[in-house]
Amino acid sequence: MMNELYQPIETLAGVGEKRAAKYHKLGIHTPYDLLFHFPRTYIDYSKPVYIADAENGIPCAVRCTVVQKLAVAFVRKGFTIYRVLVTDGISDMLLVFYNTPYTYQAMKSGEEYYAYGKITGGFLRREMQSPQVQKVCGAMLLQPVYPQTTGLTSAMMRTNIQRALLYLEKQPVETMPDSLMQDFQLIPLVDALRAVHRPESAKELEAARHRLAFEELLQFQLGTLMLRHRSSGQTAVSMSESVSIQDFYDHLPFSLTSAQQKSIQTICKDLCGSKPMNRLLQGDVGSGKTAVATAAAAFTAKNGMQTVLMAPTEILAQQHLHTMTEFLSPLGIQPVLLTGSTKAKEKREIKKQIADGTAQVVIGTHAVIQKDIDFHTLGLVITDEQHRFGVAQRAALAEKGGCPHKLVMSATPIPRTLALIIYGDLDITLLDEMPKGRLPVQTFAVTGGFRERAYSFIKSHLDAGEQAYLVCAMIEESDTLENVQAAETYAETLKQGAFSDYRVGLLHGKMKPAEKEAVMAAMKAHEIDLLVCTTVVEVGVDVPNATLILIENADRFGLAQLHQLRGRVGRGAVQSYCILVTDSKNEDARERLKIMSRTTNGFAIAEEDLRLRGPGDFFGHAQHGMPPLMQAAFCSNMPLVSETQMAAKQLLASDPELKDPAHQALRTAVLQLFAKNGENGLN
Ligand code: ADP
Ligand code: MG
DSSP states (O other): OOOGGGSOGGGSTTOOHHHHHHHHHTTOOSHHHHHTOOOSEEEEOSSOOOGGGOOTTSEEEEEEEEEEEOOOEEEETTEEEEEEEEEOSSOEEEEEEESOHHHHHHOOTTOEEEEEEEEEOOSSOEEEESOEEEESTTOOSEEEEOOOBTTBOHHHHHHHHHHHHHHHHHSOOOOSOHHHHHHTTOOOHHHHHHHHHSOSSHHHHHHHHHHHHHHHHHHHHHHHHHHHHHHHTOOOOOOOTTOOOHHHHHHOSSOOOHHHHHHHHHHHHHHTSSSOOEEEEEEOTTSOHHHHHHHHHHHHHHTTOEEEEEOSSHHHHHHHHHHHHHHHGGGTOOOEEEOTTSOHHHHHHHHHHHHHTOOOEEEESGGGGSTTOOOSSEEEEEESSGGGSOHHHHHHHHTSSSOOEEEEEEOSOOOHHHHHHHTTTSEEEEEOOOOTTOOOOEEEEEOGGGHHHHHHHHHHHHHTTOEEEEEOOSSSSSSOHHHHHHHHHHHHHHHHTTTTTSOEEEEOTTSOHHHHHHHHHHHHTTOOSEEEEOGGGTTTOOOTTEEEEEETTGGGSOHHHHHHHHTTSOOSSSOOEEEEEOOOOOHHHHHHHHHHHHOOOHHHHHHHHHHHHHHHHIIIIITTTOOOOHHHHHHTOHHHHHHHHHHHHHHHHHOTTOOSGGGHHHHHHHHHHHHTTSSOOOO
16 A cells, blocks of 8 residues: 655645745755654643633633624724634633734634633733634644744645544554663654654653654764764774874964963874874864864874865855964975866866875865865875764765765854764864954844944944855845845845945855856955955855944844854954844844843853754754754753663664664664755665
8 A cells, every 4th residue: 555654745735835845944845854843832822821811921721612703893994903802701802913814713702712822901901913823613723833934834734734634544654663762761753753743742752852853863963973884894094193283382373372272282182093084073163173274184194194175155165274274384285176177187286286196175165075186195084064964974984085084063052952962973073262362242222223334333344344245145145036036136236325435245055156256355454345245155255354244134144153154253353243134023033132132152142042942943954964863952951862872882782783673663763863964875
């Protein structure tokens, strides 16, 4: 029998082409995938209160009967109010809906409903604004709320998921081996999925979450342990501790922070060990990771071996070339660049240099890890901005030529509990100190009404010889046509208008790599005063003379991304500013912007991001390429982490590659998890 669970998502009733496309964006292609799209939270209808007892402004559930639907009030064009008078048997209140007729239309006089929302209003007539409403008969007492996605409401998802659950009940699936189910008292997958999407009680939900979190963590740990296992048997190309990089220090234009010095020592010690290094260098934006990486490359070169540094974008690769050349050329080391847009002839020449060892430091984009590049003696692989690389790329790296040492640099601070899970295959070094003399970026959230004043403020800084970014993006992803057009139009308007006396540049994701490079080079050379851009500047771009960043539609971005964007300024000794422009009334958005104004510490921001967006979104947006550890992170449950680690070790001890038929489903899931974002998985 055909299993409906694995058919395209469009086969679900109510899912058309448009909605399917939205699901695809979330990585959901089948009803089965959809079942693993977990709620962010639940609305609790299980403890309704009396209207008279409800506290003003605090969300609550009320069980009530419709007394009367009041006449629709057309206030003005585009503003319509729908009101329903309800009673809980003791007192009454109005449910008020703005511009949304659906719930109003569906409600019937004399019927009983649950309404959830904030009650406001005084003694005479209380009101609940824009409430969530469901019929008492057949109500979900714990109603799932799914992570926010444009165009996909929780209500739509609930309906689609109910349907997928029916398929699952027809043809149950189990991924966990019996032995584990028993040893760790886990409930069957079918029950867990049903309960997480349609919990009957808090207790049931708890058991479901436990099972799903256990599974997620287990799969993840199995994957990372398998990676670690593969490299543990290997011996590294070892380097010599007696090699000195004093001349590297001597030629640096600044003195290193003690955190940088310590990291370099740790790394060099690893490089001299007999096991391949697997280290994550985690440092907030601007903490100076490049200098640390360059020191490691210098040490490697002096040991007669090659270093490759991979960056997520061409702009960054170009920038690393620039910086590393500055730091390394006094030592007689000339880094080379290899990217997707390197010309064929040049590419051949560079490949030759890589193969014969004359190229000691190779910088590039993903193109450099492609299989056809042969290194002479590859000693060190550095990956910059790890959050753009998924576990799949980590797996690919583990396979790379010979047995090089690996250093991964991440600018996205990750809460500790999660770091332990995610980077189970890596040792972690924190770069927890900023270079001296840095002033925290002053951040302001303003409404569009302040734009003109913001422009004047920017101009006064441009007049003082500083530079600015103006980020204009409709949505979070940088390369969409929408964003490109918005940026183009904005740049044109500014050139004609407010900034006609200044040099205005434009940078967006749809430009050719060479064009982008030229723009960034012009920005660095101060041939541009104001750079209008989409979020392509987000990662790593370093122009210390830029002291101002204005972000339009700031409400549309997550904290991690705002933090990254803000990190483009405050990189020199001059006071920098970040202006967040928004007209949004959305509370979550306002809260995010408040947090941004309050703190510049990336780790604090990451914790807040996790709290506000929920782990699903946290990983989905901030950690491109990271598997969505949703249930697990939801629990943030450390005992569970060690429990699953134990289980993973136990399993692998008897069956290191999970070849046992009883482990087949688990193996498939692990491989899938580690292959999701790239062609080179954990095969
Ligand atoms: P990130 O950690 O975000 O990658 P970078 O490596 O780009 O940061 O460094 C940010 C800026 O700080 C660069 O301009 C770099 O040259 C400078 N820098 C790095 N280390 C120091 C230091 N110890 N003292 C002063 N400036 C430094
Ligand atoms: Mg960087």
